[in-house]
Amino acid sequence: MxxxxxxxxxxxxxxxxxxxxxxxxxxxxxxxxxxxxxxxNMTSCESNNPNAIEVDGICFETLIPEAIIHLPKYGEETPVQFGIRINNQTLTPYRFDLPYFLPEILDTHGKVMQRLLNKNATIEVEESDISLIMPGESLEFLMDAKFNWYGENCLRLLGNAIYGGIWIFWYIQPGKYQVRFTYENQLPKKKMITLKEGRTEIYGFWTGEVITTCKSLSLR
Incomplete structure (x- = not known):
């Protein structure tokens, strides 16, 4: 039992x-x-590229081809390039008004440096300024800038922006800086003066705003 x-x-x-x-x-x-x-479901911005930031399916990454720059002696100048990579991971083609991507620089103490923005003329828009980025495609945009002297005691960094304008950072010193870009656009269509068609209306612009992640720039 x-x-x-x-x-x-x-x-x-x-x-x-x-x-x-x-x-x-x-x-x-x-x-x-x-x-x-x-x-x-993670985008490539998150899973494969920690240096990029994603906004509504668009990935933005700061590009600095040369992370170490030797500053010019007085009376000389040194060219430099930096820019962005845009990756369209949406299902919609988008344009970006590339000259409106503006650099922002953090000094050796991590503080945002003052940027002077000036415009004395207007130039026509070229197709490369507003390239259409198809779904799944990416675009790299590098801007030309330079370090030069404004008097014996002032080294500055300047470049072109916004169709005939310039941006300037004053009183550059040797040290380690951080570079990022800002961009904002609220208009899906714009009236523009293009080099090819004259005054016309362009459609398909991405709307939104972004501040890209920082990349190091060492000045010696």
Whole structure:
């Protein structure tokens, strides 16, 4: 009789053990599926490129081809390039008004330097200024700038912007700086004076604003 009760108890324990193991296995599998789905849904900005930032399916990355620049001696000047990479991960083609991407520089103490923006003329818009970026495509935009002297005691960094304008950072010293870009546009269509068609209306601009991540620039 005791042996019969022991067998019945053993069968009951085995039965409940199978149920518990089955439930635990299903819970683990469900957790693994959630994690896998989360990784699959991450954009390349998050999963593959920590230097890029994503806004509404568009990835922006600061580009500095030469991270170490030797500053010019007095009376000379040194060219430099930096810019952005834009990756369109949406299903919609978008234009960007590239000359409106403006550099922002953080000094050796991490403070944002004052930027002078001036415009004395207007030049026509070229197709390369407002290139259409198709879904899944990326575009790299590098701007030419230079370090030059404004008097014996003032080294400055300046470049072109906004169709006939210039931006300037004053009193540059040797040290480690951070560079990023700002961009803002609220108009999906714009009236522009293009080099090819004259005054016309251009459609398809991305609307939004972004501040890209910083990249280091060492000045020596």
């Amino acid at each position: 005791r042996h019969s009760r022991a067998k019945v108890l053993a069968v009951i324990l085995i039965f409940f053990g199978i149920i518990v193991l089955s439930h635990t296995s299903n819970s683990v599998m469900a957790h693994e599926k959630v994690e896998a789905k989360r990784v699959v």
